[in-house]
Amino acid sequence: MNTMAYKGYSARIEYDDEDGIFFGKIAGIADGVGFHADNVADLRAAFHEAVEDYLETCAKVGKPPQKPYSGRVMFRVDPEVHRKAALAAELSGKSLNQWAEEVLARAAIRQPEGG
Template sequence: MTNAMTYNGYSARVEYDDEDGIFFGRLAGISDGVGFHADNVEDLRIAFREAVDDYIETCNKLGKQPEKPYSGKVMFRIDPEVHARAAKAAELAGKSLNEWAGEVLAKAAG
């Protein structure tokens, strides 16, 4: 079972609010706050797609480029000793550091 939805390159995590009896979500990976909700799964799928389409349309009307979630480029600083150990582990696995780190991150992120 998953609690994520994907459409047109955008994803959202879905949650349930028992007090209000609704499912709700928010687009992940963008700074603009784009949310949606519904009281059943089928309507939630529709609301999610409409939220994505509306976001793109609104950005276009405002002359703003819609944010795209994650380019695939990751830049971060780590301890030099960790960097050295990671580079060695990648070399021993016969991979580039980028390939190795991508696999390790994918595994850790599930």
């Protein structure tokens, strides 16, 4: 996966062969902020400019910029998965939150963050 990161924001990069351009969109926020360029150096600059423009626009309109993630995760799982995870956490001497964070971190390490 091709990604970039800047000031805590990340973007997935794709290539459009028909137009001969690289393009991306800031990930993890509801606001649609995209950028493009025809080479990698210009794409990096366009991404940085898109983040800066987004932050400046939010400041001008008095809206706090969305942060990609708060660190708070809530999701539902099958009760049997919940039971097994809680047991694994207890047996490892950790809270379910600590255990789940470690498991998610190990899984996420396999995915590049960008940069």
